[in-house]
Amino acid sequence: MNLLKRTAFIFSEQTPSLALGSFPTKQISLTKTNPPASSSSRPRRSKKRFANMSLEKLMEKFLEQSMEAEDNFYRLEQQRLQAEDKRREEEHSRELQMLQMLGQIFNGIRTPSTAPQATPQPSCIPQTNPAVPLTRPTFGNRNHPPALTEFVSRSQPAGPGLLMEESDAQFIERSFSLGTAAVDNVIPLVRNTIPPLTSKKHKGQDGRIGIIGGCQEYTGAPFFAAISALKVGADLSHVFCTKDAAPVIKSYSPELIVHPVLDSPNAVEEMEKWLPRLHSLVVGPGLGREEMLLKNAKEIIERSKLRGIPIIIDADGLWLVAKEPSVIQGYQRGILTPNFMEFTRLYEAMHHEPLDSTDHKRSAQQLSIAMGHLTLVLKGEEDIITDGKNMLSCSQEGSGRRCGGQGDLLSGSLGVFAHWAFSSPPDAIKGMNPSLVAAFGATSLTRQCNRQAFHKHSRSTSTSDMIQEISSAFKKLFES
Ligand SMILES: NC(=O)C1=CN([C@@H]2O[C@H](COP(=O)(O)OP(=O)(O)OC[C@H]3O[C@@H](n4cnc5c(N)ncnc54)[C@H](O)[C@@H]3O)[C@@H](O)[C@H]2O)[C@@H](O)CC1
Numbered sequence: 201m202n203l204l205k206r207t208a209f210i211f212s213e214q215t216p217s218l219a220l221g222s223f224p225t226k227q228i229s230l231t232k233t234n235p236p237a238s239s240s241s242r243p244r245r246s247k248k249r250f251a252n253m254s255l256e257k258l259m260e261k262f263l264e265q266s267m268e269a270e271d272n273f274y275r276l277e278q279q280r281l282q283a284e285d286k287r288r289e290e291e292h293s294r295e296l297q298m299l300q301m302l303g304q305i306f307n308g309i310r311t312p313s314t315a316p317q318a319t320p321q322p323s324c325i326p327q328t329n330p331a332v333p334l335t336r337p338t339f340g341n342r343n344h345p346p347a348l349t350e351f352v353s354r355s356q357p358a359g360p361g362l363l364m365e366e367s368d369a370q371f372i373e374r375s376f377s378l379g380t381a382a383v384d385n386v387i388p389l390v391r392n393t394i395p396p397l398t399s400k401k402h403k404g405q406d407g408r409i410g411i412i413g414g415c416q417e418y419t420g421a422p423f424f425a426a427i428s429a430l431k432v433g434a435d436l437s438h439v440f441c442t443k444d445a446a447p448v449i450k451s452y453s454p455e456l457i458v459h460p461v462l463d464s465p466n467a468v469e470e471m472e473k474w475l476p477r478l479h480s481l482v483v484g485p486g487l488g489r490e491e492m493l494l495k496n497a498k499e500i501i502e503r504s505k506l507r508g509i510p511i512i513i514d515a516d517g518l519w520l521v522a523k524e525p526s527v528i529q530g531y532q533r534g535i536l537t538p539n540f541m542e543f544t545r546l547y548e549a550m551h552h553e554p555l556d557s558t559d560h561k562r563s564a565q566q567l568s569i570a571m572g573h574l575t576l577v578l579k580g581e582e583d584i585i586t587d588g589k590n591m592l593s594c595s596q597e598g599s600g601r602r603c604g605g606q607g608d609l610l611s612g613s614l615g616v617f618a619h620w621a622f623s624s625p626p627d628a629i630k631g632m633n634p635s636l637v638a639a640f641g642a643t644s645l646t647r648q649c650n651r652q653a654f655h656k657h658s659r660s661t662s663t664s665d666m667i668q669e670i671s672s673a674f675k676k677l678f679e680s
């Protein structure tokens with residue numbers, strides 16, 4: 201009956217031309233019974249038309265027309281949203297042009313000793329199309345244009361296999377003599393990025409996160425990532441997975457929005473439709489290594505880059521990066537989260553030599569530089585976070601338990617922290633690279649969840665137990 205009430209309302213309010221007046225409203229009790237004025241001459245005719253129909257037939261006909269009306273309503277709504285997206289994109293394109301002009305002015309006043317020979321292009325902006333918005337459309341008043349420093353990368357990314365420029369080598373020596381940043385100073389910066397909970401916001405403003413992954417073999421990983429994003433504070437969490445993985449993932453939770461498109465013939469177009477609505481993307485949990493899925497993931501990464509969406513690449517997404525580093529190389533809003541195995545694969549693909557496993561920090565920094573100063577989170581006993589210029593180390597106490605899926609908790613929550621950090625004004629994070637702040641937030645949280653879950657479940661701790669701890673771990677770290 202609710203559907204009937206709603207569709208009757210839609211008939212009368214949205215689509216008066218669909219002739220609610222032609223229904224025998226006395227027989228079917230509806231909340232809105234007044235026929236539209238334009239059909240005032242028709243009731244008698246309609247009585248005749250419906251006089252000989254059985255109630256079932258009438259109901260059938262009514263439902264048919266209600267569905268049609270509902271379709272119309274959604275079509276109109278979609279058009280309205282598309283127009284709104286377009287307007288926002290145009291607005292941000294204008295903002296981008298202004299920022300680019302400022303960037304050029306900024307480059308112009310750099311001293312000759314530090315200025316590169318050629319005018320540096322921001323590595324995340326395709327040089328052929330300056331009109332492409334770097335930032336995604338923003339919502340509400342917490343979103344801010346990216347820091348200018350993002351537009352002026354210190355050096356162009358080294359190509360695959362190239363190690364680093366001389367200045368980078370010198371930089372590594374210098375940074376090692378300085379040691380890693382004092383981590384006590386980073387948690388307050390993470391706190392500054394967390395949006396306050398107020399009654400003024402509408403659904404979606406605190407984060408709409410997309411997870412690309414989920415195939416026949418792996419349904420747990422995308423679920424863990426997506427539900428973690430939601431529990432950390434995203435408003436909406438989407439999973440783009442294969443057709444056969446979708447019902448399974450849906451059945452784990454009604455809270456996730458699941459799109460069974462990753463293996464469809466027009467997968468990229470299907471996913472791209474959603475990009476204007478997403479604040480960040482996590483590519484890889486449970487993606488699998490099938491050629492076609494990797495190809496679709498690659499294409500969606502390319503399209504997300506054009507929109508300036510923060511992209512976290514994990515698990516099988518890193519398999520793709522090891523094969524084709526250029527897919528993310530130099531993109532300043534890209535974050536890689538390898539475990540040691542994935543890190544080794546990536547390092548060897550980039551450097552064409554075996555990894556020297558005696559010095560993880562140095563290797564992580566070398567890999568980040570080779571990837572064009574991408575932020576790298578090397579997970580392990582201590583999580584090493586570096587963008588090649590700065591280094592953080594997170595050794596928040598965890599536990600000895602290493603169950604499958606905790607990396608998914610990390611990448612899903614990082615999707616949210618990245619959105620928050622990139623939407624924060626530069627002074628909130630004291631000019632630090634937003635990716636580093638976000639990564640520190642996510643690794644601290646994951647380890648704290650691990651610790652709390654282990655305290656309760658010891659050797660039986662599983663990722664689901666860790667997810668249960670997100671709420672209290674988050675409060676303890678960031679809200680107390
Ligand atoms: N419940 C789920 O659905 C889960 C799915 N997962 C997904 O599983 C997929 C594969 O990820 P994995 O991390 O398992 O990847 P791998 O299959 O590369 O590694 C699995 C484990 O095998 C061992 N290993 C791999 N290569 C080795 C080698 N050459 N020598 C010795 N040991 C080696 C390592 O311990 C490694 O952690 C990803 O899509 C990932 O997201 C994981 O996230 C775990 C949970």
Ligand SMILES: Nc1ncnc2c1ncn2[C@@H]1O[C@H](COP(=O)(O)OP(=O)(O)OP(=O)(O)O)[C@@H](O)[C@H]1O
Pocket residue numbers: 515538539540579580581582583598599602603604605606607608609610643646647
């Ligand atoms: N030895 C360790 N001690 C403490 N914490 C660790 C240790 N190794 C990993 N972690 C923590 O566990 C989290 C996930 O790392 P892990 O190495 O399990 O990822 P992964 O293998 O990619 O996970 P997944 O099973 O989801 O693919 C990291 O955030 C890290 O902080």
